[in-house]
Amino acid sequence: MRPETSAPRLAQGDETSRLNGMRLYVAVAVCVLIAMLDGFDVQAIGIAAPVLFPELKLDPIHAGQIFSSAQVGFVAGALLGGALSDLLGRRNALMSGVICVGAFSLGTIYTFSFDTLLAARLFTGLGIGVVVVNLISLTVEIAPTKHRAKIVAITLAGLPAGGAIAALVGHAFIESSGWRSLFLVGGLAPLLIAPFLLLIPNMRPHRQKQDGVGKEWLHALFGEGRGISTMLLWLTLFLGSCILYLILNWLPSLMTDRGFTVQFAHRSSAFFSIGGCVGTLAIGAAVDRFGYRSVLPLGYGGVAIGVVGLAFAAAPASILTFAAVAGFFILGSGYSLNGLAPAYYPTAARGLGIGASVAVGRAGSIVGPLLGGYILSGGIASLPSGAVGVLIVTVPLAIASGAIAYLLTLRARML
Numbered sequence: 019m020r021p022e023t024s025a026p027r028l029a030q031g032d033e034t035s036r037l038n039g040m041r042l043y044v045a046v047a048v049c050v051l052i053a054m055l056d057g058f059d060v061q062a063i064g065i066a067a068p069v070l071f072p073e074l075k076l077d078p079i080h081a082g083q084i085f086s087s088a089q090v091g092f093v094a095g096a097l098l099g100g101a102l103s104d105l106l107g108r109r110n111a112l113m114s115g116v117i118c119v120g121a122f123s124l125g126t127i128y129t130f131s132f133d134t135l136l137a138a139r140l141f142t143g144l145g146i147g148v149v150v151v152n153l154i155s156l157t158v159e160i161a162p163t164k165h166r167a168k169i170v171a172i173t174l175a176g177l178p179a180g181g182a183i184a185a186l187v188g189h190a191f192i193e194s195s196g197w198r199s200l201f202l203v204g205g206l207a208p209l210l211i212a213p214f215l216l217l218i219p220n221m222r223p224h225r226q227k228q229d230g231v232g233k234e235w236l237h238a239l240f241g242e243g244r245g246i247s248t249m250l251l252w253l254t255l256f257l258g259s260c261i262l263y264l265i266l267n268w269l270p271s272l273m274t275d276r277g278f279t280v281q282f283a284h285r286s287s288a289f290f291s292i293g294g295c296v297g298t299l300a301i302g303a304a305v306d307r308f309g310y311r312s313v314l315p316l317g318y319g320g321v322a323i324g325v326v327g328l329a330f331a332a333a334p335a336s337i338l339t340f341a342a343v344a345g346f347f348i349l350g351s352g353y354s355l356n357g358l359a360p361a362y363y364p365t366a367a368r369g370l371g372i373g374a375s376v377a378v379g380r381a382g383s384i385v386g387p388l389l390g391g392y393i394l395s396g397g398i399a400s401l402p403s404g405a406v407g408v409l410i411v412t413v414p415l416a417i418a419s420g421a422i423a424y425l426l427t428l429r430a431r432m433l
């Protein structure tokens with residue numbers, strides 16, 4: 019990565035936490051697997067929606083609330099996960115989140131009303147928030163510095179890969195076995211995988227070397243020149259999450275509303291997630307090669323192109339192509355920011371810094387699905403109706419995200 023576009027170096031003392039050789043491969047493999055399971059559970063509700071929501075007789079407003087409930091839980095989980103990470107260690111906090119995800123995904127099977135589904139998704143989101151924050155913290159601390167962005171990208175590529183698997187499982191089983199089969203898989207798998215986390219060391223922050231930064235959260239987030247960077251990071255993560263979760267949750271329903279089959283809707287979600295998996299790896303590698311400043315603005319420009327194409331494409335092949343393009347840039351650009359964020363915070367406060375960034379950013383994941391439901395219900399008269407309006411509203415958000423991400427990279431050499 020070029021010096022002028024790199025993030026600040028990780029706090030001194032981090033190198034003692036690095037793994038190498040087979041231990042590193044095993045740790046990364048387990049983290050990728052956990053990310054895939056979380057990606058599966060994030061995508062599952064959107065995949066089940068075309069069948070589940072009519073069964074529960076939910077209108078677009080209530081459907082948007084179901085989508086957003088998991089994100090409310092995610093925000094709380096990100097804050098809780100950051101605190102648990104610094105208190106208990108990265109691995110132990112991660113394991114608690116994985117168990118929570120599995121338990122409440124299984125609980126979703128037993129929901130028969132709006133209220134019970136809302137509660138199940140809320141607590142599933144809580145677990146996912148704990149998991150994602152600690153995946154980022156743990157991966158950053160076990161990876162050699164020169165390969166940090168690449169290893170974070172590989173780990174986070176598991177999220178869209180899991181989403182693609184959810185779409186394929188839904189395509190294969192929902193029609194024959196019902197929507198509950200999706201949550202049965204999504205609930206059992208995390209509980210079976212959780213014990214494998216014991217193969218990873220339980221990283222703990224080096225508090226004694228940080229002059230009490232971990233005890234003063236305001237100083238940790240805003241002190242020593244970090245204030246502007248923290249605010250820019252929060253804002254661009256907020257906009258990126260708004261775009262991602264609006265499309266991620268509503269895409270299958272948008273396809274069925276346009277007259278396509280449920281099977282095609284699942285296929286479009288799979289293409290979106292597969293594109294996101296490839297984009298996460300490709301853009302992560304590009305960041306290592308060319309730097310954040312060169313890559314991120316172009317990435318968010320690609321987001322605008324992808325969603326416009328997806329909005330106006332009519333032929334099935336074109337829709338699937340633009341779904342993959344949109345996923346490539348939305349997920350690739352968004353997850354690349356996660357590799358930049360940890361470097362702004364010292365080790366003792368890194369769990370807090372990442373947790374706060376993810377939590378504030380993911381507030382956008384609450385707004386996005388609600389915005390989609392509001393547009394579909396005709397709440398914004400100036401926008402085209404249906405799928406076109408839902409997708410087009412993301413274009414100005416993508417442009418703003420790219421501009422803010424560029425400003426964020428300018429801050430790197432000022433810290």
